Amino acid sequence: VTPEELARAAQAVLPADVYAYVASGAGAQTTLAANDAAWAALAFRPRALAAAGPPDTRTTLLGTAVATPIGVAPTASHALLSPEAEPGTARGAREAGSLYVLSTRSSTPLEEVAAHAGPWWFQLYALRDAGLTRELAVRAAAAGAGALVLTGDTPVLGRRERGSGTRLLPPGRGPLAVLGRDVDVRAELLEQDPHVGWDAVGRLAEASGLPVVVKGVLRADDAQQARSAGAAAVVVSNHGGRQLDGAVATARALPEVVDTVGGDLEVYVDGGLRRGTDVLRALALGARAVLVGRPVLWALATGGGDGVRELLTGLTAELALALQLAGCPDVAVVPRDLVLPS
Amino acid sequence: VTPEELARAAQAVLPADVYAYVASGAGAQTTLAANDAAWAALAFRPRALAAAGPPDTRTTLLGTAVATPIGVAPTASHALLSPEAEPGTARGAREAGSLYVLSTRSSTPLEEVAAHAGPWWFQLYALRDAGLTRELAVRAAAAGAGALVLTGDTPVLGRRERGSGTRLLPPGRGPLAVLGRDVDVRAELLEQDPHVGWDAVGRLAEASGLPVVVKGVLRADDAQQARSAGAAAVVVSNHGGRQLDGAVATARALPEVVDTVGGDLEVYVDGGLRRGTDVLRALALGARAVLVGRPVLWALATGGGDGVRELLTGLTAELALALQLAGCPDVAVVPRDLVLPS
């Protein structure tokens, strides 16, 4: 099944509004298209006669062993896609040996998701209610999350013109369903805090005892900030083209981040990665892992947790094939000169 | 409402000829398309975790306070678009806190427009009748214009192959309706004077007591000329692609003008700015403000002065959101490195 076929299959089973909400990007959707195009523009320079057998795709992410460098990006409200919701996604990822990054905007309480997950991390929006933010960090740690992923590109939501999701959410599946209880604080404090800065990294690490990953880094200077702030890793991300439309494609931003902090921090990337060859391009540019967003949701919509597992194992098989065809024996050491600049 | 939707709505309510007249560019419309494409080609490098609240979009233009750096470009014959005509546009701009630049080709006497306007400037074509040119400058100053905007790219009209406007103008709404009286000079003297040169800047400043802005600057050497001639500001403009087809996109010309005179003069830009993200791109390249042309006319056609207000406040809200997502707290200090070269 090709990425395009998977998206079409999801479109066929989902309400139009939900499909549009997930599929679309912000504004004129410039970044959405640029993400895809930037990977495709990177040409490979494969090695001949490399005498390499089937490669091993296993790696570690902040010390945690995973079967593949292809993980699940944090995305909101899986109950919109399937009654299995986040537990289904978590199970699929676990069965594929993939890292699962659970979103603050989970439609399922985090401990319930954790019960189905293999290695998982918790994506955190810093909320205006600092106590609630701290509660989430502490509970994620207690439930077994291996890291906190602090989203840095969403002081407020981007301008999304197409589709809607949240108003279709069933009762109990709202934007803070992750808490698993009714919250009686004023709604404003449940919103994301636009004033969150780099000091949040240390604060969250201290509160949770977990390493903190900063997601949404697109510049060398911000990567340095992340390192100075004590982040363990960064995710080069433009939020799948859903925040600032026009933001640089992640394939274009990745090299400067890797060149600046790659020796000290793990660098991951998301945005427009649709095939195993895209993953190989990301690894060649220095990413240690990639996160996949929309395709996971399409797989969840069409096949539940089983669909998620099949997607991730399929992508991993594609990656293994691409590695072998490129003459790369080791998923952790893909040389930069495997790709030509676009 | 997206820019494309607004244009389509206007097309639905306007005579085909009027729509084509406004929408089209000169010749093969190369510049018209290039203007749009050049903004879209500029990718953002947003800052993460910038700890910035909702930005303030207020600024000053030649010392005049405005609520937004998004102003109304001078465009002809608003009576073609709406019975509210220029007074409607002026009111909409005033209510949005935007600068309004009234065209010499206004279909309403300038004093009548001024009565409805907030901060406004007067765009001046130097006419073959020097006395009339002077009269316009003096009357604009008397009516409260804050500056004269001398158009420098229209010694004669460009080659416009599509649509027509002026022959549909109602009685009393002709090309010098701005005067508010019948003019009995020979028609030839009412035409624009192709022999107008840089000395006109000083002449008009002296006659009116107003600062003079030169519109239609696309080169560093012309920007220097403007400075030497005593201009207070320049507008990087190719007349919306309506004069010399093939003229460089304004996004491409803006940097050399900013680099040359940006320390001394205010630099504005128009052409193809359709979304708040485009405005942010212009600010990043060093523009202090932008002027919006066709969308204002579509808004006037579909919603009168209210439509103009809604367009301008909507664009300003988009700009504020884009600033915040980009991590820029200050509308007046948007760093150049926020955008990558295309």
Next chain:
Amino acid sequence: VTPEELARAAQAVLPADVYAYVASGAGAQTTLAANDAAWAALAFRPRALAAAGPPDTRTTLLGTAVATPIGVAPTASHALLSPEAEPGTARGAREAGSLYVLSTRSSTPLEEVAAHAGPWWFQLYALRDAGLTRELAVRAAAAGAGALVLTGDTPVLGRRERGSGTRLLPPGRGPLAVLGRDVDVRAELLEQDPHVGWDAVGRLAEASGLPVVVKGVLRADDAQQARSAGAAAVVVSNHGGRQLDGAVATARALPEVVDTVGGDLEVYVDGGLRRGTDVLRALALGARAVLVGRPVLWALATGGGDGVRELLTGLTAELALALQLAGCPDVAVVPRDLVLPS
């Protein structure tokens, strides 16, 4: 009438085979498309407030005064397009004050064409029959041609896959109708001579007493060869994309030729020039004149000699407008920095 409208009008009145024969290029038609695109890719940097009145388009070509730098490129078999044939084209060019370059493949005897022509030159294919070649050169001089234009890019005909012209030619209008008499030499000797080299320039100049222009120069080294061989001028040309498909667009080749020999020889250009703004681009790159091919044939097909005149005067008016809008007072001194590199 736009260039596209003119071509469509011609298509409507011509046999499909003739239209395709004229309109098409060789092979995959890569060069045909590249010629057009390369002009469009050159952006103008017009001057503001240039204080320039309507420009004078008059110039001289090898000392001959013409009303416009827009001449008629040599093209074959005008009898296919109109019963007026080459005399019609010659008259149209004369009435427009344009240079007419008559083709060896004229369907009318050269002296008969000369009788209707203003300033005209004769395009010469060196034939295998050297005597015949010489006869053509001598007769052209005697009939008043101002120069010989030796085509250097056609040792044999290119691979043309679309349409046909010559088999539709009426009796007496064949490939050597220019001679005005039956020729009884073996057909092979009537063919073009692939062995013709740079020494032909001097030979033809001596035989005719005329300056020799070499057409089909696309490289600096060939331009130097032309100068060394005694040529008076060169035409940067790829034969309208009808010879070697894939040959560089003329707009891309022109600068290296101008930079190398422009101080010594006049440099002209053809290929894809469809609007006055294209002509201005060519002048900015250093061409002293341009030659127009297909549009002249479409004009001849739709309007006879009158159509040719209207086309040439229309293009010249467009050029004058473009010069004025660009702030260029002088058709002979268009600065290189008027265009940005593509």
Next chain:
Amino acid sequence: VTPEELARAAQAVLPADVYAYVASGAGAQTTLAANDAAWAALAFRPRALAAAGPPDTRTTLLGTAVATPIGVAPTASHALLSPEAEPGTARGAREAGSLYVLSTRSSTPLEEVAAHAGPWWFQLYALRDAGLTRELAVRAAAAGAGALVLTGDTPVLGRRERGSGTRLLPPGRGPLAVLGRDVDVRAELLEQDPHVGWDAVGRLAEASGLPVVVKGVLRADDAQQARSAGAAAVVVSNHGGRQLDGAVATARALPEVVDTVGGDLEVYVDGGLRRGTDVLRALALGARAVLVGRPVLWALATGGGDGVRELLTGLTAELALALQLAGCPDVAVVPRDLVLPS
């Protein structure tokens, strides 16, 4: 007949599955499209007045005289295309004076093909059964092959999503029909050996007494490896876009290979060469010969061995024409500066 017409004609006569199997590339077919586009992007700088008669296209490949530098690329299972199968292709190539490279995946025993062939080489996949690999090398030499072409880009098969061929193969035409006998080794050993490395070059040369050509080289460092390993030549190839999707277009990889080993080894190229002008581009970049894949199969499908001959003679005539139009007298010495970089 144009390349597109030939492909359409084949599509009309072949089962859809077979057509898709041959026509398609791996994955998203990025490389398939890039191959074509990269040749088209190379613009020619032809010489004028080159005084060159019809060029001689004869050359030698590893010392063997051929009538043309255009050879037949190794492709699998010709029985799918025509009952004439590989003997038909071999005859067509022989009659055109072209090199024929027979595939290991021939659907006809190699000695039977050899009986119909002119100059031919044998493409070898190193199989897991080393004895069988050696047998093929020895038998190819005994049957008159002039060289072994070791494929270096296929440790395993690429991800091909469209069409199928092998399951439609008639009895006796399976993947090792080249052997001409039943093979009773375990199926696994018939597979290609992913562990084959550069040492295979020497081993095969020694076993067969033949020069060894390495096919699938896309990088300067691999070209150096080939030279060090004792290869006589390399083929710059991405397997027609059927192995690692995203692999660099061969036109883009060719220069670095030529620059590195072109003085010592012969360099050939395949991938996307469809017209004589494409071949000329390859020669200009330093290739000594080109190999043509899909068009040969379309010609075989539509015209059998005669069709193959006509294709190859037609392409050679196109090349000769292109050489003459470019002013290149010698097929073996086409200057690099005949093409501009893309």
